[in-house]
Amino acid sequence: MRTRRSALTFLAVAAVAAVFSGCAINQAQEVDMGKNYSTQIAKQLRLVQDPDITAYINFLGDSLARLTERRDLEWHFEVVDDVDVNAFAVPGGYIYVNRGLIERSKTMAQVAGVIGHEIGHVVRRHSVKQMQKAQGANLVVTAGCLLSRVCDGSLGQTAIQLGGGLVFSKFSRDDEAEADAEGVRLMVRAHIDPHGIPEMFRILLDERKQTPGVTESFFASHPLEENRIAASSALIATYPAGDLKGLATDSPFFQAFKKKLSALPPPPKKKN
Numbered sequence: 001m002r003t004r005r006s007a008l009t010f011l012a013v014a015a016v017a018a019v020f021s022g023c024a025i026n027q028a029q030e031v032d033m034g035k036n037y038s039t040q041i042a043k044q045l046r047l048v049q050d051p052d053i054t055a056y057i058n059f060l061g062d063s064l065a066r067l068t069e070r071r072d073l074e075w076h077f078e079v080v081d082d083v084d085v086n087a088f089a090v091p092g093g094y095i096y097v098n099r100g101l102i103e104r105s106k107t108m109a110q111v112a113g114v115i116g117h118e119i120g121h122v123v124r125r126h127s128v129k130q131m132q133k134a135q136g137a138n139l140v141v142t143a144g145c146l147l148s149r150v151c152d153g154s155l156g157q158t159a160i161q162l163g164g165g166l167v168f169s170k171f172s173r174d175d176e177a178e179a180d181a182e183g184v185r186l187m188v189r190a191h192i193d194p195h196g197i198p199e200m201f202r203i204l205l206d207e208r209k210q211t212p213g214v215t216e217s218f219f220a221s222h223p224l225e226e227n228r229i230a231a232s233s234a235l236i237a238t239y240p241a242g243d244l245k246g247l248a249t250d251s252p253f254f255q256a257f258k259k260k261l262s263a264l265p266p267p268p269k270k271k272n
């Protein structure tokens with residue numbers, strides 16, 4: 001029940017923000033929405049509070065975010081103290097990476113790849129576009145209405161997923177491809193090896209085969225299949241060899257960050 005109530009609160013924020021915005025959601029409104037979301041998320045999820053962990057994830061995130069055309073956004077990066085493998089972005093530049101995902105990664109480039117992909121969703125305003133589309137169809141009226149539509153599935157692809165008590169957009173395959181492309185572009189510009197993206201996909205898909213439950217929320221919002229590994233590798237291969245030379249795959253700072261994260265007390269077990 002707690003989960004449902006949390007989802008409702010979250011939806012209420014989304015609906016109010018969307019209704020408030022009129023037809024198109026501008027940047028100031030998007031940022032306001034992101035702030036509201038981040039407040040809800042801070043209440044509903046356990047965020048890692050360790051200052052070293054927060055400092056590193058923001059350092060890594062900013063090294064990519066400052067290279068986007070939306071560098072004017074105030075970007076925020078958080079590690080969620082959750083063993084499930086997940087990462088997500090909310091509008092306005094708030095990116096969340098689960099502890100479970102970081103612990104399964106091997107290199108800095110793999111985590112940078114996931115962050116780059118999530119930044120890509122924000123840069124291309126995928127969630128905002130979905131909200132606008134939903135508004136255009138007069139679907140976002142009240143939280144109750146939106147929730148019932150989500151529950152009976154009538155909102156389809158533009159709908160918002162209920163996962164882990166929160167609500168996330170389900171991205172289309174085109175959105176995923178765009179976010180991957182943006183991630184690869186940012187990584188190359190930041191001198192980080194973009195192969196981290198297909199490598200992390202491989203880890204996620206393997207994990208899904210072994211323990212499907214822990215990756216569920218990631219796959220619910222980010223459709224990911226074998227062919228995306230090939231597609232992102234093919235995209236990387238289109239870059240001039242010179243651009244891909246000498247890019248960083250790992251760093252001692254990342255390994256220290258990972259070690260410190262693993263040494264933190266384990267997150268409390270979930271009730272459900």
Ligand SMILES: [Zn+2]
Binds near residue numbers: 121175176
């Ligand atoms: Zn995605």
